[in-house]
Amino acid sequence: MTTTHDTGPDPRPALVAEDLVVEYPAGHGRTVHAVSGVGLEVAAGETLGILGESGCGKSSVGRSLIQLPPPGSGTVRLGTTTLTGLAPEELRRARARIQLITQDPVSALNPRRKVKDLVWEGPSIWGNGGDTRDRDTRIDTALRDVGLDPQTVRDRRPHELSGGQCQRVCVARALLLEPEVLICDEPVSSLDVSVQAQILNLLETTVRRRGLSMVFIAHDVSVVKNVSDRVMVMYLGKVCEVLPSDGLPHEAAHPYTRLLLASLPEVQLGTTGPPGTTDAPDDAPVHTAEPPSPLDPPSGCRFRTRCPLATGRCADEEPVPREIRPGHRVACHHAEPRRNRP
Amino acid sequence: MTTPPAATGTPLLTATGVRTAFRTPRGPVRAVDGVSLSLTEGETLGVVGESGSGKSVLGRTLMGLITDGPGTTVSGSVLLGGKDVHRLTPAGRRALWGTEVAMVFQDPMTSLNPVKKVGAHLSESVRRHLGLSRADARERAVDLLRKVGIPEPARRATQYPHELSGGMRQRVVIAMALACGPRLLIADEPTTALDVTVQKQILDLLRSLTEDLRMATILISHDLATVAGRTDRVAVMYAGRLVEYADTAAVFDRPRHPYSSALIASIPRLDQPPHTLLPTIEGRPPDLLHPPAGCRFAPRCPAATDRCATEAPELAAYAGDRDAGGVVACHHPLGAAEEATV
Numbered sequence: 254m255t256t257t258h259d260t261g262p263d264p265r266p267a268l269v270a271e272d273l274v275v276e277y278p279a280g281h282g283r284t285v286h287a288v289s290g291v292g293l294e295v296a297a298g299e300t301l302g303i304l305g306e307s308g309c310g311k312s313s314v315g316r317s318l319i320q321l322p323p324p325g326s327g328t329v330r331l332g333t334t335t336l337t338g339l340a341p342e343e344l345r346r347a348r349a350r351i352q353l354i355t356q357d358p359v360s361a362l363n364p365r366r367k368v369k370d371l372v373w374e375g376p377s378i379w380g381n382g383g384d385t386r387d388r389d390t391r392i393d394t395a396l397r398d399v400g401l402d403p404q405t406v407r408d409r410r411p412h413e414l415s416g417g418q419c420q421r422v423c424v425a426r427a428l429l430l431e432p433e434v435l436i437c438d439e440p441v442s443s444l445d446v447s448v449q450a451q452i453l454n455l456l457e458t459t460v461r462r463r464g465l466s467m468v469f470i471a472h473d474v475s476v477v478k479n480v481s482d483r484v485m486v487m488y489l490g491k492v493c494e495v496l497p498s499d500g501l502p503h504e505a506a507h508p509y510t511r512l513l514l515a516s517l518p519e520v521q522l523g524t525t526g527p528p529g530t531t532d533a534p535d536d537a538p539v540h541t542a543e544p545p546s547p548l549d550p551p552s553g554c555r556f557r558t559r560c561p562l563a564t565g566r567c568a569d570e571e572p573v574p575r576e577i578r579p580g581h582r583v584a585c586h587h588a589e590p591r592r593n594r595p
Numbered sequence: 596m597t598t599p600p601a602a603t604g605t606p607l608l609t610a611t612g613v614r615t616a617f618r619t620p621r622g623p624v625r626a627v628d629g630v631s632l633s634l635t636e637g638e639t640l641g642v643v644g645e646s647g648s649g650k651s652v653l654g655r656t657l658m659g660l661i662t663d664g665p666g667t668t669v670s671g672s673v674l675l676g677g678k679d680v681h682r683l684t685p686a687g688r689r690a691l692w693g694t695e696v697a698m699v700f701q702d703p704m705t706s707l708n709p710v711k712k713v714g715a716h717l718s719e720s721v722r723r724h725l726g727l728s729r730a731d732a733r734e735r736a737v738d739l740l741r742k743v744g745i746p747e748p749a750r751r752a753t754q755y756p757h758e759l760s761g762g763m764r765q766r767v768v769i770a771m772a773l774a775c776g777p778r779l780l781i782a783d784e785p786t787t788a789l790d791v792t793v794q795k796q797i798l799d800l801l802r803s804l805t806e807d808l809r810m811a812t813i814l815i816s817h818d819l820a821t822v823a824g825r826t827d828r829v830a831v832m833y834a835g836r837l838v839e840y841a842d843t844a845a846v847f848d849r850p851r852h853p854y855s856s857a858l859i860a861s862i863p864r865l866d867q868p869p870h871t872l873l874p875t876i877e878g879r880p881p882d883l884l885h886p887p888a889g890c891r892f893a894p895r896c897p898a899a900t901d902r903c904a905t906e907a908p909e910l911a912a913y914a915g916d917r918d919a920g921g922v923v924a925c926h927h928p929l930g931a932a933e934e935a936t937v
Contacts (some may be wrong), residue, residue: 306790307761415879445645445817450861450873457870472791475863479871498869516795517865518820544760 265332267466268295268318268351268434273327275313275490285547287313288324289490293468295434300460300467302481302498304474304513308547310490311470315438318468319351320344332433349379352427356439358419362411368422369407372396375430395425399455417448424455434466441476453480474501474513483580486510489547489555492574494588496581506577506588508560554585562587606633607778607811608657608696612671615649615656623668624883626652628835631671631910634779634811639802641822641843642815643858644832647880650815653832654781657813658696659688676778693724697772699801701784703764706771707756713740713767714752717774724775739770744800762793766800773804780805783815798825820862823847831855834881834891837910841921849930851913851923854892890926898927 275288288310295301305311317324320336329336334347355361362371369392376391393403399421411419420440427435437456441449457480460467471477477484481498486507494507505511544559545551551558557567566586574584581590615627627649634640644650655661656669659680663669673680676695680688700706707716717739718732727735733752740748743766756764765785772780782801786794802825805812816822822829822843829846831839831854839852850856860874878895881887887894893903903926910922 306792417879446819446858447645447861447876450863450875453863454872454875457872461870473863474791475865478865478869479863479867479873481869502865512792514865516792518795518818518823 265297266294267297267299267332268468269293269328269330270314270318271328273314273317273324273329275310275317276325279548283548286490286550287547288317289550290327291487291490291492292327293485293492295466295468297433297466298460298464299483300469300481302477302484303468303470303487304472304477304484305487306472306513306544308489308544309487310547311472311487312438313490314487315353315436315468315470318434318436319348319353321353346379349375349430350432351434351436352430352432354420354423354427354435354437354440357443358416358423358440359411361423362419364411367408367410368396368414371411371422372426372429375426379430391429395429396422398428398459399425400451401425415448416444417451420444420448420452421455424452424459428459428463432465434468435460436468436470438470439472440469442471442473449476456480474517478502486513489544489550491555492584493556494581494583494585495574496578500581504578504581504591506581506583506591507556507585508562508588509556512559556585606635606674607676608632608634609674610657610671611674613653613656613673614668614670615652615661616668618666618668619884622884625835625886626883627656628886629671630830630832630835630837632830632837632840634813636778636811637806637809638828639805639812639814639826641826641829642813642832643817643819643822643829645817645858645880647834647883648832649835649883650817650832651783654698654783654813654815658698658781659683659691660698662688693720693775693777695777696779696781697775697777699765699768699772699780699782699785701787703761703768703788704756706768707764709756711755712752713754713756713759716767716771717752720771720774735774736770739774740767742773743767743770743804744796745770760793761789762796765789765793765797769797769800769804773808776808777810779811779813781813781815784817785814786821787816787818794821801825819847819859831858834886835883836891837924838892839921839923839925840910841923845921851921851928851930852892852925853896853898853927853929856929890924898929900927902926 271292273288273291277285277287279285291314293301303311303314318329323337331347331351336344336347339347372392372395373388396403396406401418401421406414441452444452453476469477469480478498478501483495484498484501485495486493486509488509493509494505496504502514505514553569554567554572557563572584572586574582576582577590611631613627613630616623616625630653642650642653652661657673661667661669662681669681675691714733714736717736721727721735722732737748737752740751745751745763745766786797789797798821801812814822814826826843828841829843830837831852833854839846839850839855846855847859850859857874857876863873876895881891889905889907890903893899908924908926910924913921913923913928
């Protein structure tokens, strides 16, 4: 398995993962190759976006970062602690430093508990909030920090809150443990557009203010671009491309990233003309085939079955990520740096 | 320039003052509260709104899936091919379904029977409605699958739904809806469960089918972006009412209603630099058990005045509007001040 590293600017990254492999048994002796050799690095205070469609392994990467479940092989380091292979008790302690925010905020919260108890769940387990004197003050501050009115929501249960409010509770709960890294797995995809904007703004300001590192996993290109410093594009368990997020619209070189961009509705592209007058940004490939199954990924480059640039070499030889520009790595035999920035 | 939203030609569907309310222990929930719209042949209308805005209930009421009965009150008229859907007998309505109007639902998996082959889903309706023989129906099923772009249609017809990918399943559901040549297709969130690259394919397919078969299509979506490039007109719903109803290009270029404008602004766009804070809409939609007396958006509206709190605005043509024909329900439509001085 090849490893894909991306080089962050900070010499002491907050989170490093190397050669992650996640496989699930699929019955009948078959295996789902969800993640096949993915590496990443997140600097302190940096946000790395992971972009990909369903089945590309982005959530499996996110979950293996917090060891839920641990990856089949590969290592994950949080600061100086190696999470992979830690004893269960030590791992549980270390997990307070790396928190997960999930897609469905309503099912992430125990429906029988009140908001104040949900938010205090972490400290009550970890004992670092064992000092119960300032318990209520800390809960109130945590709720206020995520834009909720403590008076109103403290004694409510999740069903009395909207989806957006539940997601705020999840964020408050994660932050109360003062983590170093926040993993957000599709945190806004179950929310309405207007609420989505509120939660994205909340994550943005929180991460900035606290200097947190964040891994932001989503399928929506514009959302990922908006919150991330760097974007990692995944396809069928492999990394296609890693690049600074402001270069995403014009500098993306991997044919799969180009396809994703070409699939975007015009409004998100931000073209100035009336909708419907423009379509794909430029020469982006338009290919209608659907992704192959992760049960039996294609040989060589996994995107070759849908790729307009594919040649015989792509079937035989797996492309090794190469740096085409500082901080921009592409795993493709044929991708060239693009210079059509307006 | 732009075609006026006022329907030209004979309308296929005319809905006037449609109201749908559900009886609940706490009082009636007015999910749709006085919606009028019309569609002509070959036209695509987008109905956009957030969750709870009544867009799906509207779609179902237009089709006659929700009718006056125990627990539900429907008033107003829905004329479809000259007949009022809500004055027909249940058998009369069934005769309309499939041939006059058909629906595509959000989740292709639950729209298909898991223990029936793909071909059987299609031949069932053509045998029932068009009275074809078994062999003719089978042939027709394969034709339909070909029409919606399914490769190897003859083989696919003998497979079960679980053997198909999500995008393929949605194509089958579209083929089912088209089986009896409906004049109106109502697609309720047809691409929400699909990946971006597949989403584009399905929307393109719906668009080309609408044109080729000279149908009218209603595309219901929470996602403004999917509606933008693919519809002729857009109806924006808020809390059971239409707030703006105009040409798609006009709505996206210069939205007149503060809600439409805020909704469009809150979509993250690819041309914004990373870490841009998104404009949000404060507050949440009103409780439909007790909607505000005046304009339903007034409590969240930055431009609201005393008048908005007491007097509900009617949909009216916007005075002096260059995009003639658009209507907006607002006492203070956007752009009024600067245009008065021109």
